[in-house]
Amino acid sequence: MRRLAPMLLAALAVLAAACEKKTQPTPSGEAGAQAAQGQPASAGGTPTGADTILLGQVGALTGGQATFGISTRNGIELALKEANAAGGVKGKKLAVKVYDNQSKPEEAAQATTRLITQDKVVLILGDVASSNSLAMAEKAQAAGVPMITPSSTNTTVTQKGDYIFRVCFIDPFQGFVMAKFARDELKLGKVAVLQDNKSAYSIDLSDVFTRKFKEMGGTVATTESYSQGDTDYRAQLTAIKKTQPDGIYVPGYYSEVGVIARQAREVGLKVPLMGGDGWDSEKLFELGGSAINGSYFSNHYSPDNPDARVQKFIADYKAAYGGVPDALAALGYDAARVAIEALQRAKDLSGPSVRDAIAQTKDFPGVAGTVTLDDKRNAVKSAVVLKVGDGKTQYVTTISP
Amino acid sequence: MAQLLQHLINGLAAGTIYALVALGYTMVYGVLKLINFAHGDVMMVGVYMGYASAFALGREARGSLLGIAAVFAVAMLGCALLGFIIERFAYRPLREKPRLTALITAIGISFALSYGFQLDIGFLPGASPRAFPEIIEPTEWLIIGDRDVVVWNWQIISFLIAVGLMVGLQYLVFGTRFGQAMRAVSWDHRVAALMGIPTDRVIALTFMLSSGLAAGAGLLYAIKDTSVSPLMGLYVGLKAFVAAVIGGIGHVPGAVVGALVLGLVEEFVVGYAASSWRDAVAFGFLILVLLVKPGGLFGRVAAEKV
Numbered sequence: 002m003r004r005l006a007p008m009l010l011a012a013l014a015v016l017a018a019a020c021e022k023k024t025q026p027t028p029s030g031e032a033g034a035q036a037a038q039g040q041p042a043s044a045g046g047t048p049t050g051a052d053t054i055l056l057g058q059v060g061a062l063t064g065g066q067a068t069f070g071i072s073t074r075n076g077i078e079l080a081l082k083e084a085n086a087a088g089g090v091k092g093k094k095l096a097v098k099v100y101d102n103q104s105k106p107e108e109a110a111q112a113t114t115r116l117i118t119q120d121k122v123v124l125i126l127g128d129v130a131s132s133n134s135l136a137m138a139e140k141a142q143a144a145g146v147p148m149i150t151p152s153s154t155n156t157t158v159t160q161k162g163d164y165i166f167r168v169c170f171i172d173p174f175q176g177f178v179m180a181k182f183a184r185d186e187l188k189l190g191k192v193a194v195l196q197d198n199k200s201a202y203s204i205d206l207s208d209v210f211t212r213k214f215k216e217m218g219g220t221v222a223t224t225e226s227y228s229q230g231d232t233d234y235r236a237q238l239t240a241i242k243k244t245q246p247d248g249i250y251v252p253g254y255y256s257e258v259g260v261i262a263r264q265a266r267e268v269g270l271k272v273p274l275m276g277g278d279g280w281d282s283e284k285l286f287e288l289g290g291s292a293i294n295g296s297y298f299s300n301h302y303s304p305d306n307p308d309a310r311v312q313k314f315i316a317d318y319k320a321a322y323g324g325v326p327d328a329l330a331a332l333g334y335d336a337a338r339v340a341i342e343a344l345q346r347a348k349d350l351s352g353p354s355v356r357d358a359i360a361q362t363k364d365f366p367g368v369a370g371t372v373t374l375d376d377k378r379n380a381v382k383s384a385v386v387l388k389v390g391d392g393k394t395q396y397v398t399t400i401s402p
Numbered sequence: 403m404a405q406l407l408q409h410l411i412n413g414l415a416a417g418t419i420y421a422l423v424a425l426g427y428t429m430v431y432g433v434l435k436l437i438n439f440a441h442g443d444v445m446m447v448g449v450y451m452g453y454a455s456a457f458a459l460g461r462e463a464r465g466s467l468l469g470i471a472a473v474f475a476v477a478m479l480g481c482a483l484l485g486f487i488i489e490r491f492a493y494r495p496l497r498e499k500p501r502l503t504a505l506i507t508a509i510g511i512s513f514a515l516s517y518g519f520q521l522d523i524g525f526l527p528g529a530s531p532r533a534f535p536e537i538i539e540p541t542e543w544l545i546i547g548d549r550d551v552v553v554w555n556w557q558i559i560s561f562l563i564a565v566g567l568m569v570g571l572q573y574l575v576f577g578t579r580f581g582q583a584m585r586a587v588s589w590d591h592r593v594a595a596l597m598g599i600p601t602d603r604v605i606a607l608t609f610m611l612s613s614g615l616a617a618g619a620g621l622l623y624a625i626k627d628t629s630v631s632p633l634m635g636l637y638v639g640l641k642a643f644v645a646a647v648i649g650g651i652g653h654v655p656g657a658v659v660g661a662l663v664l665g666l667v668e669e670f671v672v673g674y675a676a677s678s679w680r681d682a683v684a685f686g687f688l689i690l691v692l693l694v695k696p697g698g699l700f701g702r703v704a705a706e707k708v
Contacts, residue, residue, distance in 0.1 A: 198678050225676075227677050228677060228680075230633070230637065231677070232634070233412075236668075236673040236677075237672060237673070237677060239405060239412065242405075243405050256530070256631075259533065259629065260627060263628055264627075288531065288532075288533045288628070290628075
């Protein structure tokens with residue numbers, strides 16, 4: 002019997018090793034993943050010669066943020082396919098080399114180095130999560146390769162240097178959008194704020210919201226806080242309830258917001274909740290149940306937008322991948338199209354020329370809003386406000402800077 | 403005043419669940435002098451067993467007394483089995499080894515469970531948090547004033563289940579032959595063995611009991627906060643461990659009192675100060691108790707036999 006325990010341990014070790022293989026893709030795994038996704042030859046794989054312009058993408062295809070990277074990749078592929086069908090750039094076809102960062106900043110940095118030194122890409126499309134994009138930006142800036150992040154909203158990403166751009170708005174803007182919406186559209190006078198003290202994103206949004214809301218003549222009755230991973234918010238909500246607010250601003254991520262909504266209803270708070278793009282996930286509806294209905298959040302884009310360009314993108318995306326594209330797919334698509342347009346304008350394909358061309362992007366018609374890059378290389382664009390109801394979101398309004 | 407009352411209710415609700423988890427730590431420590439750091443993660447596994455069985459039962463699990471009982475039974479029996487396996491293969495081979503070895507193994511099992519459950523293969527649930535199904539249909543049971551204080555049916559039911567489990571445990575330890583054997587093993591397991599007590603069986607049963615109890619507590623926790631994730635065990639487990647130490651580890655009523663105190667302290671700190679103070683105050687309180695009364699509020703300082 003004494004032998005049993007070591008044997009069991011050995012069996013466990015074998016099992017663990019087997020699991021490892023399944024979840025951790027080997028370096029060759031990316032190619033396999035692409036093949037499995039039915040990647041078209043025109044927009045994937047290694048370049049075939051001098052008649053190809055190679056772009057690079059680093060995104061989370063596995064790990065906790067996997068949906069982010071996959072959506073973005075689909076958007077980029079779609080944009081490249083369209084550009085190639087229209088004749089490519091400077092008489093050459095476009096291709097993209099995709100590396101998985103496994104949702105980890107260190108992997109993202111490594112993949113970026115590989116894109117620059119081995120694959121010699123002309124331009125890099127970054128990740129969604131700001132921490133990954135920050136790690137990439139450092140490498141891209143040092144090598145003088147232009148990088149565009151589709152959807153990293155943290156202010157510091159583009160501050161890494163003059164080769165780093167983004168096609169989405171920055172976090173403080175969302176705080177302003179919700180403050181304006183709460184004052185002008187919902188006509189709220191007194192609100193409470195419930196922020197995530199462990200997230201720079203949440204604190205940023207909450208600070209700007211508070212400042213702007215006060216400037217617009219409203220009052221912020223109280224600011225309570227929680228920590229990412231908490232599941233009991235009754236104490237904060239009870240304290241908020243005492244101030245009898247007309248609304249609550251909760252600029253957090255969907256995993257916490259869903260539970261907060263349920264408990265807010267439980268302690269008897271019936272007022273609307275408001276938040277930012279951290280809410281944008283199917284999980285929000287599961288975790289929040291019916292309690293989240295009637296809440297509002299700011300986002301990059303809405304699939305309900307009747308604009309013909311947006312609806313064509315949605316139809317194309319559905320045809321290619323099935324399902325409605327989320328904001329990340331839309332921003333991936335926009336980032337790739339901004340890049341392609343800049344490559345067309347650039348006088349050659351060297352880093353500095355491409356950089357200058359991207360910097361001159363003005364009034365570019367993206368599906369997630371018009372892109373104009375400011376002198377800090379951030380997109381100045383409008384945000385949409387969505388209303389949550391019965392397991393889906395509904396477009397309410399667009400707010401411009 | 404109404405706010406104070408609501409905080410009191412919230413704090414008690416959190417405290418009773420900490421108490422049930424803390425009892426598991428205290429029982430195992432009492433019998434083996436082992437701090438079973440995997441206890442919180444066993445609780446987490448129990449929650450996912452309850453999750454799976456609630457879905458398997460579908461609407462039967464909702465509202466019907468039989469359905470709720472079935473969910474609890476599956477989770478508690480499943481966890482008891484898990485407790486047995488862990489004790490048999492991870493702790494028993496190390497029983498005659500220095501105590502530190504078993505402690506390290508316990509931490510290893512804790513991580514294996516909490517990170518293993520974040521994988522997304524086969525029956526494993528993956529890293530994303532999930533909403534626990536409402537196996538008790540929530541209804542407002544008591545409303546004071548203009549919804550100043552709201553008490554829900556599941557709060558009462560959870561409280562009753564928790565008290566029931568605690569009373570049952572107290573009877574088991576002090577009113578049955580098995581309890582007598584447990585206490586004898588706790589006193590000195592070698593002498594107990596000489597007296598004809600099947601120590602291995604008693605220790606295994608203690609583990610099963612504490613793990614089953616953890617599953618029960620986990621389900622009450624999941625009903626309360628609705629969001630479940632593979633890392634929940636680390637968090638609740640740590641808090642319950644602190645509660646057990648505050649009360650005097652190895653002391654059954656001490657664990658309950660310690661947990662209730664901790665639940666209330668946390669609730670009042672968050673409600674009247676700020677949430678960032680919650681853990682600071684909880685652990686500060688622990689340090690204070692250990693400084694003033696090293697054995698905990700109810701414990702006695704026993705000289706270590708050399």
